[in-house]
Amino acid sequence: MRIEDYIIFENDDMVAINKPSGLLTLPDRHNAELSSLSGLLKKKYNEIFIVHRLDKDTSGLIIFAKHAASHKYLSKLFESREVSKFYLGIVNGILPNEKGSIKESLMEHPVQAGKMVVNSKGKTSHTDYQVKETFDLYSLVEMQIHTGRMHQIRVHMKWLGHPVAVDALYGNGKPIFLSNIKKKFKLGKYVEEERPLLGRLALHSYRLEFNGYDGQIYSLEAPLPKDMNAVLQQLRKQVR
Incomplete structure (x- = not known):
């Protein structure tokens, strides 16, 4: 991949990337450095500093610092919760309330590594949500x-009863097919098997708001990727 195609914004202090789903933020023990976003950025800039992370399957906006002073400043912003972080997700079902606030503590699963659970003994966690659009089987939700x-x-x-679509860890993990959405769907004459519209976690980091190292106020946005847009376009057609 050409990392230049995914740059949303950059200046002397930082670079903002619209990370594609399936790409690691950092290399792990199973993957080479150039199979991660930080590795690709190091190849371009020689030196890059990690400020925060996104899950491998989550797409969207992520910021890296270009020098040590910016890294220290931006890391402190994230740690002190002075960055407003907004996501868009396609979730299963229709939520009973258009907006709400979830303040359920989270901890690591006692048995299953790499999984989290709601538990009163866990760390305080706070998510606000607002429904943007509702459809028969899914809802588009903004989360802060x-x-x-x-x-x-x-x-x-998941705790709310409406897991993010195509979430194999916290939901049923089933891909979204056009046949799930279109009532009179027919497979093409020469097509043997239907391909999914969306085969990955339907979660996207789309906006970050913060005061930059240079004193400027930033509101950066990453447009929804093609696969999530394709699902939404088909869902909207069915409610016209």
Whole structure:
């Protein structure tokens, strides 16, 4: 991939990327450095500093610092919750309330590594949500997270009874097909198997608001990726 195609904004202090789903923020022990976003950025800039992370399957806006002073400043902003973080997600079902606030503490699963659970003994976690559009089987929801726990949105939406679509860890993980949406769907004459409209976690980091290292106020946005847009376009056609 050409990392230049995913740059939303950059200046002397930072670079903002619209991360594609499926790409690690950092390399892990199973993947080479150039299979991660930080590795690709190091190749371009020689030196890059990680400020925060996104899950591998979550797409959207993520910021990296270009020098140590900016890294220290931006990291402190995130740690002190002075960054407004907004996500868009397609979730299963129709929520009973158009907006709400979830303040359920989260902790690591006692048995299953890499999974989180709601537990009163866990760390305080806070997610606000607002329904943007509703359809028969799905809803488009904006979420603002005030804490940055691992898998926070995914666990909170599961707790609400409306997990993020195509979430294999906290939901049923089933891809979204056009046949799920279109009432009179017919497979093409020469098509043997239907391909999914969306085969990955339907969660996107779309806006960050903060005061930059240079004193400027930033409101950065990453447009929804094609796969999530394709699902929404088909859902909207069915309610016309």
